[in-house]
Amino acid sequence: MTRRTLAPEGPSFSTSSTLDETGLALALAPALTPEGVDSSPSFFHGFLTQPKVYAQCLLVLAEVTRTRYFVPPQMAAAAAMRDPVFTAHGDRLRAEVFSACNSVSARLDLGADGLDGGEIGYGTTNVDLGDHLQQMLSGIHHNELLHLDVGSQHVNVSTLERTESERKVVMPTRWVRAFGNVAEIHRGFSGVLDLDGRGARRLLMALPQAKVDTVWVQASTRGVNVSARPVPGAVRIPGPVRLQPLRRLLSLLTGVQIYQDAGSGAGVVMECRLPGAAITLALSEEPSRGFSGEGSLLSAMASEDVIDDADLLATQLGFSSRISPDLLALDTGLERVRVDQALASLAASGKVGWDIAEQAYYHRELPHDPEQVARDNPRLVGARRLVDARAVHWSEDRLTADVRSGARSYQVIPDKGTCSCTWYLRTRGSRGPCKHLLAAALSTETREGV
Incomplete structure (x- = not known):
């Protein structure tokens, strides 16, 4: 054990x-x-x-x-x-x-x-x-x-x-x-x-x-x-x-x-x-x-900065019975969208x-453990691997993307939140995004950060 x-x-x-x-x-x-x-x-x-x-x-x-x-x-x-x-x-x-x-x-x-x-x-x-x-x-x-x-x-x-x-x-x-x-x-x-x-x-x-x-x-x-x-x-x-x-x-x-x-x-x-x-x-x-x-929580945790931001926010919580994201943004200097994503990461580890x-x-x-959060969300881990493998290929108008996974490619339409994979066709997004949609979101963020 x-x-x-x-x-x-x-x-x-x-x-x-x-x-x-x-x-x-x-x-x-x-x-x-x-x-x-x-x-x-x-x-x-x-x-x-x-x-x-x-x-x-x-x-x-x-x-x-x-x-x-x-x-x-x-x-x-x-x-x-x-x-x-x-x-x-x-x-x-x-x-x-x-x-x-x-x-x-x-x-x-x-x-x-x-x-x-x-x-x-x-x-x-x-x-x-x-x-x-x-x-x-x-x-x-x-x-x-x-x-x-x-x-x-x-x-x-x-x-x-x-x-x-x-x-x-x-x-x-x-x-x-x-x-x-x-x-x-x-x-x-x-x-x-x-x-x-x-x-x-x-x-x-x-x-x-x-x-x-x-x-x-x-x-x-x-x-x-x-x-x-x-x-x-x-x-x-x-x-x-x-x-x-x-x-x-x-x-x-x-x-x-x-x-x-x-x-x-x-x-x-x-x-x-x-x-x-x-x-x-x-x-x-x-x-x-x-x-x-x-x-x-998968979409909110897809940001590259979310782990560091969550660690920063965790020091500011103080057993509060009512957390104010606006005050956290003011105290930490983070943009409000990053505060929301970090709170989602903390929620994933039970901390809020x-x-x-x-x-x-x-x-x-509860202790914030990013490694455990990753293990509990294998689709997010899979999405990051797809981005690292440069498996996301965007159309010229950047409205759709082909995501290569294994021997197959899947078409993703981020604005509609749809994918041609079996997971999406079965769940229709009711259980969170598939790893291909997450990879497209991460790929967009990585590209914008270059």
């Missing part, structure tokens, strides 16, 4: 991140406190104002991450992971997971109004939500005292009667790929349906509990209609059974906002508003399509996420 040590950017770390075939073990940065640097930080230590809300939200995350909504015919169901990634931003706590099949992402946001005293620190860790903790959480009531302690190596949840402690575990590497694709895909989403608490409850109760391919949801005078057939103006929800974990929150919901790419109608994001918190579930286009297999409600990136402290 090959194990590599990754050196994180920024302040000195008490440990180093390691990456091998089993997954990624995170390094944590020391915390800055009024007394100085704390080499073993506590990201939060205090009571929760809405104990039942927080308990049920953690149980939603646990249900999502242990569930496999699609099992390929050739693959037996593997053991599920139960290890949310916790990030403290100074003004909020976030916990993120993926389903076992990677077709669902879920994120819990706990703001300062959900915390009764205690100071939110800065840092990232991931821990296992074990059976004992889940059992404890299932019995939490509205008026019960619930204490939370999130540290670099643990999460402790305590009531007056008992304490459950969960330790840091290894995060699967496929989650890193999925983090990046989720961020890029959801940047194009916007709000398409907003429901109050009553409408939100009606929606979740009306969704089929059995496996159904697709339903369409539309607001009505009664609150909401759910149809098994396409309806003009309705929101398409693929694989709606993947939203079933949210039924735990029926009595707690104050509203729901649904987001989608209005143009494609592919995938959907549902943000549930709760007292002192919000939980967001995102569904991929189909249950059989995991977020870790998408290629949404996308908050669809705030329409902004946020920082999570």
